Amino acid sequence: MNISVLGTGSVGQALSVRLAGLGHQVFMGTRNVADSLQKTQPDNWGNPAIGTWAKEHTEVELLSFKEAVEKGNDLIVFALNGKAVFECLDAVGEAALNGKVLLDISNPLDFGQGFPPSLFVSNTDSLGEQIQNKYPGLKVVKTLNTMSNPVMVNPHILQGDHSVFVSGNDAEAKATATRLLNSFGWEDRNIIDLGDITTARGTEMVLPLWVRLYGKLQTPFFNFHVNTAKAQ
Numbered sequence: 001m002n003i004s005v006l007g008t009g010s011v012g013q014a015l016s017v018r019l020a021g022l023g024h025q026v027f028m029g030t031r032n033v034a035d036s037l038q039k040t041q042p043d044n045w046g047n048p049a050i051g052t053w054a055k056e057h058t059e060v061e062l063l064s065f066k067e068a069v070e071k072g073n074d075l076i077v078f079a080l081n082g083k084a085v086f087e088c089l090d091a092v093g094e095a096a097l098n099g100k101v102l103l104d105i106s107n108p109l110d111f112g113q114g115f116p117p118s119l120f121v122s123n124t125d126s127l128g129e130q131i132q133n134k135y136p137g138l139k140v141v142k143t144l145n146t147m148s149n150p151v152m153v154n155p156h157i158l159q160g161d162h163s164v165f166v167s168g169n170d171a172e173a174k175a176t177a178t179r180l181l182n183s184f185g186w187e188d189r190n191i192i193d194l195g196d197i198t199t200a201r202g203t204e205m206v207l208p209l210w211v212r213l214y215g216k217l218q219t220p221f222f223n224f225h226v227n228t229a230k231a232q
Contacts (some may be wrong), residue, residue, distance in 0.1 A: 004029055004072030006065055006088055007079035008036055008050035010043070011105065011149045015079055016060045018153035022183055026060045029068030029088070036062060065091045075101050075176065082106040082127050083120070089135065098137030101173040103180070104128050104200075105144040105152070107207045116211045119204065128167060128200030139173035141166060142200035143181070146210065148220035155185045155223075162223035165192050167199040192226060 005016045006029040020026045030036040030050065039049040054062050061071070069076055069092045076097075080088055085106060089097060108127040110120040121127055128142035143166045144152045151157060155164070164186050168174045174193060181191055194202065206224070214220060 001025070001074035002027070002072045003075045003077065004068040005060075005077045005079055006068065008053075008062070009079070009081075010045070010047040011152075012077075012079040013047070013050075013053055013057075014149040014153050015077055015105075017057060018184065019077075020057070020059045025072070027068040027072035028054075028060050028062050029065040029092075030062060031065065031088075031091070033062055033064060065089075066093060066096060069096050069100070073100065075103065075180070077103045078106055078131075080106060082108040083110075085127065085131060086134065089131070094135060094137065097135050099139075101139045101141065101170075101176050102131070103144070103177055104131055104140055104142050107145050107204055109207065116208065116215070119207065122205055123201065126198070126200040126204050128197050128204070132169065132197045139168070139170040140197055141168035141170075141173050141177040142197065142203060143167070143177050146203050146206045147223045150221065151223050153184050155190070158221060158223055160225070161187075161190050162225040163190050163192055165194050165199075165203045167194045167197055167203065169196050190225075 002025045003019050004027045005012050008028060008030045012028060016026045016028050036050045037054060039051040041049050065088050108119045108121045109117040111117045128140055132140040144164060146165060164181060166174050166177055178191055
């Protein structure tokens with residue numbers, strides 16, 4: 001497939017490398033290509049800056065948001081901070097988004113009061129729903145937002161079963177998302193279809209717990225497992 005990954009941070013980088021390694025043509029979207037290529041300082045966690053990363057991963061083409069979606073038009077992956085979603089998608093334009101499947105792996109994190117972050121939407125709404133409502137022609141699937149990026153793209157990095165959730169209104173779009181998850185190594189028994197896009201409220205609200213577990217465990221290499229075995 002021709003896939004656009006919107007976002008140049010560690011999540012976008014991890015997904016782009018994995019997708020390219022699986023044989024997909026990947027187009028990474030950024031606000032400004034020239035500005036991105038000038039960035040060479042690693043982030044606070046030691047992840048490479050996009051300027052350095054892009055030189056080492058020429059199999060991924062770095063383009064503007066709109067150009068990336070125009071070329072990677074089989075599937076869109078939104079891998080930016082949740083606060084940037086409408087700036088990004090508005091730059092692409094509704095006409096280019098209509099009819100496309102968008103995997104939304106973002107979360108509505110608000111760092112306005114420092115760390116740990118709060119959520120800028122919760123309980124009665126979700127970021128996934130807001131995207132779907134603003135762009136009704138877009139087929140939004142919320143998934144992979146309850147774990148760190150190494151686990152997203154390689155579930156076998158952890159021992160045993162653990163779960164990934166899928167939310168969305170369009171059955172065919174969710175099937176596309178499920179096939180992609182399978183290609184990453186997720187087994188069907190661990191993929192839980194929660195229902196329509198309103199169920200993204202639940203997975204987005206997992207993040208406060210995830211952040212606190214990260215603080216306690218001091219590692220991003222963990223995930224949640226929903227055990228559905230019947231009682232004996």
